[in-house]
Amino acid sequence: MDLNNIKRVYFIGIGGIGMSAIARFFNEKGVHVSGYDRTETVLTRQLAEEGMQIHYTDDVALLDKQAELVVYTPAIPGSHSELIWFREQGYEVVKRSDVLQEITRNLYAITVGGTHGKTTTSTLIAHILRHTGYGCNAFLGGISANYDRNFWSSNKQVAVIEADEYDRSFLKLHPDVAVLTAIDADHLDIYGTEEEVQEAFIQYTRNIKAKGTLVAKLGLHRADELKGDNHVWYHLNDSKADIYATNIQPTEGGYMFDVIQKDWKLKNIYLPVGGTHNIENTVAAIAVAHLLGIEDDKIKTAIAEFKGIKRRFEYLVKNDYQVYIDDYAHHPEELRALITSARALFPDRKCIVLFQPHLYTRTRDFADGFAESLSLADEVLLLPIYPARELPIEGVHSEMIAKMISKPVQVIQKEEVLPWIKANSAPLFITAGAGDIDQFREPAQEILNGKGIIDNEEVKKDE
The missing domain is CATH 3.40.50.720 (NAD(P)-binding Rossmann-like Domain)
Incomplete structure (x- = not known):
């Protein structure tokens, strides 16, 4: 081709x-x-x-x-x-994936794979390369909030590609630098077992080109089987990793922190995006940028200007009275990271999560995990399962999750969502899911912004 x-x-x-x-x-x-x-x-x-x-x-x-x-x-x-x-x-x-395969053959390819974090990490790497003037061709699995794009081109013969494990398509890629963020069970409708998922990610690292580098999270399952002539292990804050963050301080919905890598340190990094998991994604991106020889100050400036990805811990409302976060989270571990991070940033606010399960098979396979993660919220609203490409499975429905959640929970229909938001107080409101739940983003944003204005006016009157 x-x-x-x-x-x-x-x-x-x-x-x-x-x-x-x-x-x-x-x-x-x-x-x-x-x-x-x-x-x-x-x-x-x-x-x-x-x-x-x-x-x-x-x-x-x-x-x-x-x-x-x-x-x-x-x-x-x-x-x-x-x-x-x-x-x-x-x-x-x-x-x-066949087209991406040809692109990775012809360009210096940086691919980002993993069951979580790949969209943010690949977008951040591509943003750093673009913002610093290094240049790249970016093929992303989300819309960059900085550029309102999921693709951009460059004369630089470098590509940053999100490596999608669905349908095993990422196994056709041939990276020079392969990032691996997570190897949790997912897409069991494709792989069948967690062991097969792990085998696929091991194969992903076998496709790294000669003299290439694997940048992988420390502590992955079967890490000793991962390939690549060079390895860089990263982590949020584990000093046993080759590169990790330290001195983490929440600030204005984002974070300040340092990154340490053996004989090199990058201090006072400001990440304006929420979620401690995004600090870890940033550590991985910094590891790649440093590997490419990009100057320290340029890396820091690019990160400080990063606006995130649409539907990845995206603030739609953030003021003194109301916070509304929208996220693509559709796996139990993604929900856990989302809710935990949001609660840590806004600890005094009641947290209400509206979640739309995605796929009957995923709901069936991970119902326990969904219930456990959603129980981290104060209150949960569940939409019916979004089927996507699947037909219904008998006995599999949102009530499966609801009955195992330990906090107040109700299953509601789509037409009930906006009336519920209008009638209830939700100081920290989160919408999550990979289906069509995004249809509520703008109307919910308008309602919750309005509540903030009303609250603000009432406070002023009281004063």
Whole structure:
């Protein structure tokens, strides 16, 4: 597959976060890009504004029959008529991961894998490289709040790529630097067992190029089996790691801290993003930036300007009366990190979490873990399971989680969410999940901002 000589590309599932990054890659190279997606979204509208032709009906009459390359997402069912037609007509049909594979072959590739933290870590690495002038091509699994993009290009022959373990697609990548953040069980509908998940991540490190480097979290399962000619072990605050944070101080919803690596220290780093897990992600990003030889002051300045990723510990409201955080967390460990960090930053506020479980299989496999993590909140609201690509499983529903939560909990329908927010006090309110829970972001933000203004006026009147 010669990516340099392709003139027309068609995407099936163009609106996916990973697919849209590759669509933007081709579009910025002057390639004619078109595609299909199931529904129109903010992201697909942006792609259309950038010149891509998109339709929302699975209709062979609407596809690009002149396409030289067809890229599809594994989330598309095999029964999709456009996908079937392209295959039957003998077109070159590849997965998103096949395109990324070619990119990692041709560029100096920094890939970030792991069941948690990969979006923030990859975006932060890419941001540091862009902000400092080092330069990179970024293929991200989230929207950078700094640039409102999940892709950007550069003349620098360097790529930063989020390595997605879903469908084992990350095993096609060939990194020069591979970051590994976590090896917890997930996607058991694909892998079957936790051991198979671990095997896949071990294989991910086997694909590191000769003389390449593995930057991995200290304490991972089966760490002695991870490959790479060079290893850098990082951790939040464990001094046994090669690089770690110390002197951590919460400040204004973010943190000040130092980072130590053997004979090197970076002091007084300001991270304006919440979540202690994001300090650890920053340590990993600093390890990569230092490996590339970027100057200390430039690294610190870039981090201080980092605004985070949309839906990753994102502050939608933050004032003296109200804090509203939205997050993509859809795994028990992600929820644990989210709620623990939010409560540590705002310890005197009642914490209420609205969570939408994602996938029937994930809910079935991790119901105990979800209940344990959600019990860290003061009160929990559960939406019905978001099915995504799955059909219902008998006996699997949000009530499975609810009955094991030790705090006040209720399962509510989507139409009940905004009335609940209007009627109740939630000084620290969190929405979490990977489904369509993001539809409540803006209306909830407006309601909670309004409550803050009302509270503020009432305080002034009392004074």
